[in-house]
Amino acid sequence: xSRQAPVRDVVPAVQKLRIHxxxxxxxxxxxxxxxxxxxxxxLRRCQIPMAYSQGFSPHPKISFANAVPTGVASEAEYVEIQxxxxxxxxxxxxxxxxxxxxxLDVVEVVEAHTADFIDRLQASLxxxxxPDVSADQAASAISALLAADEVQVTRKTKNxxxxxxxxxxxxxxESDSGDLGAEWTMSGSGCAILKAVTxxxxxxxxxxxxxxxxxxxxxxxxxxxxRVTRLAQGPLNLESASVDDPFVxxxxx
Amino acid sequence: xxxxxxxxxxxxxNAVTKDWQDVTVHWALMYPxxxxxGAPNQGVQILYEVLNERSDALAERTYAVWPDLxxxxxxxxxxxxxxxxxxxxxxxxxxxxSFSTELGYTNMLTALDLAQFPVxxxxxxxxxxxxxxxxxxAFNPEPIADFIDVAVLGDGEQAVGLITDIxxxxxxxxxxxxxxxxxxxxxxxxxxxxxxLYSVEYLPDGRIxxxxxxxxxxxxxxxxxxxxxxxxxxxxxxxxxxxxETVHERMSVEIFRGCTRGCRFCQAGMxxxxxxERSITGIADMIDNGLQRTGYEEVGLLSLSSADHSEIADLAxxxxxxxxxxxxxxxxxxxxxxxxNVDLANELSRNGRRSGLTFAPEGGSERMRKVxxxxxxEDDLIRTVTTAYAxxxxxxxxxxxxxxxxxxxxxxxxxxxxxxxxxRHGRQVTGRRDIRCTVSxxxxxxxxxxxxxxxxxxxxxxxxxxxxxxRDAIRADREYGKAIGLRYHDGKPGIVExxxxxxxxxxxxxxxEAWRQGARFDGWSEHFSYDRWMTxxxxxxxxxxxxxxxxxxxxxxxxxxxxxxHLDSGLDADWLWEDWQxxxxxxxxxxxxxxxxxxxxxxxxxxxxxxxxxxxVVDLPMPSIAPSPVLAGGT
Numbered sequence: 001x002s003r004q005a006p007v008r009d010v011v012p013a014v015q016k017l018r019i020h021x022x023x024x025x026x027x028x029x030x031x032x033x034x035x036x037x038x039x040x041x042x043l044r045r046c047q048i049p050m051a052y053s054q055g056f057s058p059h060p061k062i063s064f065a066n067a068v069p070t071g072v073a074s075e076a077e078y079v080e081i082q083x084x085x086x087x088x089x090x091x092x093x094x095x096x097x098x099x100x101x102x103x104l105d106v107v108e109v110v111e112a113h114t115a116d117f118i119d120r121l122q123a124s125l126x127x128x129x130x131p132d133v134s135a136d137q138a139a140s141a142i143s144a145l146l147a148a149d150e151v152q153v154t155r156k157t158k159n160x161x162x163x164x165x166x167x168x169x170x171x172x173x174e175s176d177s178g179d180l181g182a183e184w185t186m187s188g189s190g191c192a193i194l195k196a197v198t199x200x201x202x203x204x205x206x207x208x209x210x211x212x213x214x215x216x217x218x219x220x221x222x223x224x225x226x227r228v229t230r231l232a233q234g235p236l237n238l239e240s241a242s243v244d245d246p247f248v249x250x251x252x253x
Numbered sequence: 254x255x256x257x258x259x260x261x262x263x264x265x266x267n268a269v270t271k272d273w274q275d276v277t278v279h280w281a282l283m284y285p286x287x288x289x290x291g292a293p294n295q296g297v298q299i300l301y302e303v304l305n306e307r308s309d310a311l312a313e314r315t316y317a318v319w320p321d322l323x324x325x326x327x328x329x330x331x332x333x334x335x336x337x338x339x340x341x342x343x344x345x346x347x348x349x350x351s352f353s354t355e356l357g358y359t360n361m362l363t364a365l366d367l368a369q370f371p372v373x374x375x376x377x378x379x380x381x382x383x384x385x386x387x388x389x390x391a392f393n394p395e396p397i398a399d400f401i402d403v404a405v406l407g408d409g410e411q412a413v414g415l416i417t418d419i420x421x422x423x424x425x426x427x428x429x430x431x432x433x434x435x436x437x438x439x440x441x442x443x444x445x446x447x448x449x450l451y452s453v454e455y456l457p458d459g460r461i462x463x464x465x466x467x468x469x470x471x472x473x474x475x476x477x478x479x480x481x482x483x484x485x486x487x488x489x490x491x492x493x494x495x496x497x498e499t500v501h502e503r504m505s506v507e508i509f510r511g512c513t514r515g516c517r518f519c520q521a522g523m524x525x526x527x528x529x530e531r532s533i534t535g536i537a538d539m540i541d542n543g544l545q546r547t548g549y550e551e552v553g554l555l556s557l558s559s560a561d562h563s564e565i566a567d568l569a570x571x572x573x574x575x576x577x578x579x580x581x582x583x584x585x586x587x588x589x590x591x592x593x594n595v596d597l598a599n600e601l602s603r604n605g606r607r608s609g610l611t612f613a614p615e616g617g618s619e620r621m622r623k624v625x626x627x628x629x630x631e632d633d634l635i636r637t638v639t640t641a642y643a644x645x646x647x648x649x650x651x652x653x654x655x656x657x658x659x660x661x662x663x664x665x666x667x668x669x670x671x672x673x674x675x676x677r678h679g680r681q682v683t684g685r686r687d688i689r690c691t692v693s694x695x696x697x698x699x700x701x702x703x704x705x706x707x708x709x710x711x712x713x714x715x716x717x718x719x720x721x722x723x724r725d726a727i728r729a730d731r732e733y734g735k736a737i738g739l740r741y742h743d744g745k746p747g748i749v750e751x752x753x754x755x756x757x758x759x760x761x762x763x764x765x766e767a768w769r770q771g772a773r774f775d776g777w778s779e780h781f782s783y784d785r786w787m788t789x790x791x792x793x794x795x796x797x798x799x800x801x802x803x804x805x806x807x808x809x810x811x812x813x814x815x816x817x818x819h820l821d822s823g824l825d826a827d828w829l830w831e832d833w834q835x836x837x838x839x840x841x842x843x844x845x846x847x848x849x850x851x852x853x854x855x856x857x858x859x860x861x862x863x864x865x866x867x868x869x870v871v872d873l874p875m876p877s878i879a880p881s882p883v884l885a886g887g888t
Contacts, residue, residue: 027496029258034496041266041494041548044580047881058580071254086885095883099548101266101496225254 013051013061013082016112017089018250019096023074027103032067038104039079046095051082065118066233069206074230075107076124078246080117113253117246121200123171123236125243126207128194131224135177138192141218142173145210153212162203166213169205171197172241195231197241255322259497260288263314263336266494267546269301270338271311278421280304280312280413281335281345281382283364285357286776288336291316292493293501295555296351296388299488300409310417313337313345317360318367320773320780326367333367342368346420348382349413350401352390355753356776358397362768365400372765374402374449379431385416392477392524393701393817396753396760398448403439406446406820407477407524408510410486415444443472446820453758453816459799461757461814476821477524479861483510484535491546503551503584504543508536508568512557513845513863516615517626517836518654520700521557524822526855528846529864533564537571537873544581551582560589560597561846563866569600571873577603590614590629595640607645609691612637613652617668623839624659626832631671635678638690642679648689649675655719656697656711656744658836665719668692669726669737676733691738692727694720696747700754702822704832706815709808710751716744745783749775751805752790757816760804762793823861825854 023030030038040060043050052058061082068074093109100106130138145151151167173196198205207228214220234246255261273279282301284291291297297314304312313335318326325331332341342348342364350361365372370381386394387405394404405412416439423435430437440447450471454462466473480486492504509530512522531539540552552572554562562568572583583601585594590612598610614629616622622629638649653668672690679688696716699705720741727734752760766789774780790801809815811830818826828851832842842851846865856862 026262026264027259029262030496031257031259033498034259037498037502038266038494038496040550043548044550045545045548046883047879048883049881052580071258085881087881087883088885091883101264103264 010054011051011084013084015083015086017081017083017087017092017109018112018117018247019079019081019093019109020107020247021077021079021100022105022107023068023072023077023103024105025073025103027101028073029071030104031070032064035067035104036062036064038100042096042099043081045099046092048081048087048092048095049083049085051084063118065121066124066200066204068230069208072207072228072230076230076233078117078121078233080112108247110247110250112250114249120235120246120249121233123197123199123234123243124230125232126194126196126198126210127229127231128196128207128210129191129227130194130222131191131226133192133220133222135175135192137220138175138194141214141220142175142194144217145213146170146173148217151213151216153209153216155206155209155212157203164203164205166205166209169199169201170210171199171236171238173197173210197236197243199236255325256319257289257497260292260316261318261322261336263339265292265496267491268337268493269305269311270313271305273311273338273340276307276309276311277424278310278347278417279345280310280347280349280417281315281340281342282312282349282351283315283317283361284351285317285360285364287319287774288316288495288497289499292495292497293499293505294351294353295489295505295507296353296409298493299486300349300351300413301493302488302490303410304413304417307414307417309421312349313340315342315364317357317364317774323363323367323773332369333364343370343382345382346424347416348384350384350386350388352386352388354776355390355396355750357390358400358753358764359768359772359775361397362400362765363773373399375399377402377432379428381432383420383432383435387412389520389524390754392520392820392822393754393756394446394448394820395453395758395816396756396764398758399761399765402436402447402449404446404448405478406475406822408480409478410480410488412444412478415442437468437471440466440471440475443474444476444478446475447471448758451819459797459803461816461818463814464816464819474819474821476859477823479527479823479859480510481529481861481864483507483529483531483864487531487535487539490539490542492543492549494547494549501553502549503553504540504547504549505553505555506536506539506543507531507555508559508562508565509556509865512561514558514561515626515832515842515844517624517704517832518615518657518697518700519557520703523703523824525557526823526853527861527863528561530562530564530866532866532868533568533571533870534868534873536568537575540572541876550580551584553584553586555586558589559585560591560594564868564870565597566593567867567871569597573600573603575873575875586611590634590637592637592640595637595644595646598641598646599644607647609648609650610641610646611650611652614671615652615654616657616664617653617666617671618664620839621657621660621664621667623841624836625654625657626836626841628841631674634671635674638675639678639682642688643682647687648691649679650691650693651675653692653694654697655694655723655741656716656747658705658708660711660719662719662722665723666726668694669723669730672727672737673730673733676736686736689736689738691740694723694739694741696742696744698747698751698754701815701817702824702829704829704836706755706829707809707811707813707833710748710805711744712802712806713744713748716747720744742778746775746778746781748801748805749781749783749786752786752801755816756804759794759797759799763790766790766793821858823853823855823858825852825858828853
């Protein structure tokens with residue numbers, strides 16, 4: 001017997017679907033791989049007619065984009081799947097939502113009518129809650145960071161420690177004060193809330209890199225772990241320093 | 254952040270969180286190992302569902318936390334919590350500990366201590382939960398008698414119901430008589446072992462003199478539980494699907510319980526008698542239903558020897574037909590050495606890969622296999638693996654044990670000879686040189702309630718020297734050696750496991766001391782320290798007149814009262830002793846499913862019977878698959 005892959009009937013993909021989903025609550029602690037497995041199982045439970053790759057170990061055709069780091073919540077994650085029969089995006093969204101655990105929530109599914117979707121995910125809008133940090137403290141740290149041309153930060157990656165500039169990717173950064181309630185803060189007092197728009201660059205600049213940069217330029221050390229959420233992901237609107245909806249072109253067709 | 258935080262947050266698909274106020278009895282079920290090992294555990298999943306189906310009870314789960322989180326929890330005074338609703342363990346009425354292996358004992362102590370209540374049961378009061386131990390290791394719970402309140406022997410499905418009834422009635426009545434009263438109520442059933450209600454006396458030479466109930470209404474012996482008619486217990490109906498990666502990423506269905514092959518080293522086969530099969534239709538329904546509710550891609554047909562199911566051939570054919578052309582794969586933990594097993598594996602891998610097959614001859618020499626009652630000849634093995642290689646399987650894994658009773662260096666060295674023959678025949682039949690054979694060797698540990706419970710365990714130095722000789726023999730084989738892989742561990746961890754397996758109450762202080770010195774996750778080589786255990790044993794056993802060697806490498810005599818003599822697995826002590834003598838004279842014993850009863854005692858003692866097919870059902874109806882609800886068009 002030879003080492004050829006078993007012959008299968010390969011059913012071609014007829015449709016691409018783009019899924020916008022959120023990672024909320026305690027499931028922000030799921031890693032990207034955890035989500036991959038959960039999605040594949042949900043797709044099977046919902047009988048979504050997935051297209052499979054060929055070869056020794058066929059796998060469903062799923063493309064993931066820019067996953068948030070483990071521990072970060074997100075309102076704006078995207079994944080693209082290929083199916084072998086035409087599906088109704090609204091029904092797919094509903095079926096997946098019913099099937100995925102609460103906290104992995106499907107927001108919208110659209111049929112892909114455009115190419116280069118990944119290229120449209122140019123920037124992210126982040127919300128960073130800093131319990132037990134005052135709004136003034138945060139504001140002065142932000143000024144210091146924005147005043148710098150370059151801030152080198154170091155992060156452990158799977159290829160070891162990497163040092164890179166975190167300032168260049170920041171399009172905008174501002175702070176506000178808020179109240180997260182006594183449960184989240186040690187002092188029961190308020191907190192600073194940062195909002196940042198960052199460009200997707202390589203290596204990626206993540207919210208923890210922003211916090212490292214704030215620590216380096218202004219000694220900002222939050223006493224309580226911050227809570228981070230990605231609010232949006234999509235084309236960068238430089239005029240308004242905001243992030244646009246990446247599905248606009250697909251919906252327009 | 255701690256490593257893999259997802260393991261602590263719960264939220265698994267099919268997890269259940271009930272309202273605390275709605276029920277009387279609150280159970281926290283713990284598998285005392287890391288989440289990735291504990292979450293797939295079938296026993297915990299079954300009890301979780303059985304308990305949550307009751308209107309008067311709820312069950313949540315907890316697992317051992319890794320040292321990084323343990324340190325943070327101590328620093329911030331966060332108690333051991335459940336993953337389901339993140340409640341502190343101290344809030345629960347009962348804590349159920351499932352011990353597949355004795356190496357979880359120190360993790361139990363960590364959890365009880367993190368839960369912020371006393372690890373010694375004698376120090377606990379009415380406010381503290383009742384700690385119940387179950388699982389195979391609970392067939393000798395004496396080493397953990399100081400830490401637990403109750404031990405359950407045997408199947409848990411009905412036992413948790415019995416406990417819930419008794420504890421629920423006690424809670425509803427306002428806890429009359431306190432903790433000591435409810436423990437006595439539990440003990441009086443004769444089906445639940447409460448160690449504190451039995452006293453152990455010792456002889457001057459260190460052996461046990463006798464074990465006696467401290468009260469007149471506490472029974473002398475405690476029986477195991479046996480669930481009959483598995484079709485009535487199709488659990489888990491909705492298996493948990495963790496988000497975190499775990500050791501078993503598949504949907505498992507237990508196709509039968511019990512085994513009467515009679516392998517003398519096998520505690521599982523001895524304590525789970527008799528054989529009770531699930532019917533072919535019951536199995537198929539569980540698989541269909543489970544796949545729909547989990548989305549798993551792989552189905553595992555579990556049991557102690559799955560090829561022995563009376564309807565396995567029909568089952569394999571039907572399942573292969575049913576899932577042909579889908580991505581669903583089927584697996585059978587293959588251990589039986591015969592060509593039929595290869596046919597089955599071929600059938601189940603009809604549309605999948607044929608990577609590796611596993612067989613367990615267990616003993617390297619013909620003589621050794623007679624001693625352990627593994628009735629497999631070298632010819633059987635060669636014929637089986639030749640069939641496998643010819644059918645396209647490239648790799649064969651063979652399991653053996655080292656340190657078996659009466660074993661010599663030569664018995665172990667014959668493993669090399671056997672592996673060599675396997676490769677030689679494999680190359681012949683396939684005409685290829687890329688076939689492989691992996692030899693995996695575990696150290697033998699004598700276990701309670703087996704014919705080898707009297708045997709001396711082999712000391713670790715001799716174990717290591719035998720394994721090194723085997724390694725050298727394989728390395729020296731120029732023609733075949735490179736095609737043979739060898740996997741083994743050193744003999745030291747086995748000595749600690751042996752101490753915990755056959756220990757008595759004097760081993761409790763050893764566990765406590767080892768844990769105080771930092772013992773955690775003893776089943777993980779990177780956390781295990783033999784020296785720490787030996788130091789703890791030396792101090793904790795000081796003055797008792799017994800030591801680690803006494804518990805491990807000492808052979809026992811027939812008259813000796815064993816620490817578990819008052820715990821009834823149904824096996825007749827005389828039958829076990831005769832089987833031990835038969836082992837020494839290399840006599841085999843047949844399987845009672847296909848030969849007359851040989852009076853092991855279980856069915857008589859427990860009022861049980863063998864439940865096997867065939868049921869006469871040959872073809873299973875194909876499930877009607879509804880069209881996918883997400884397709885465009887239609888409604």
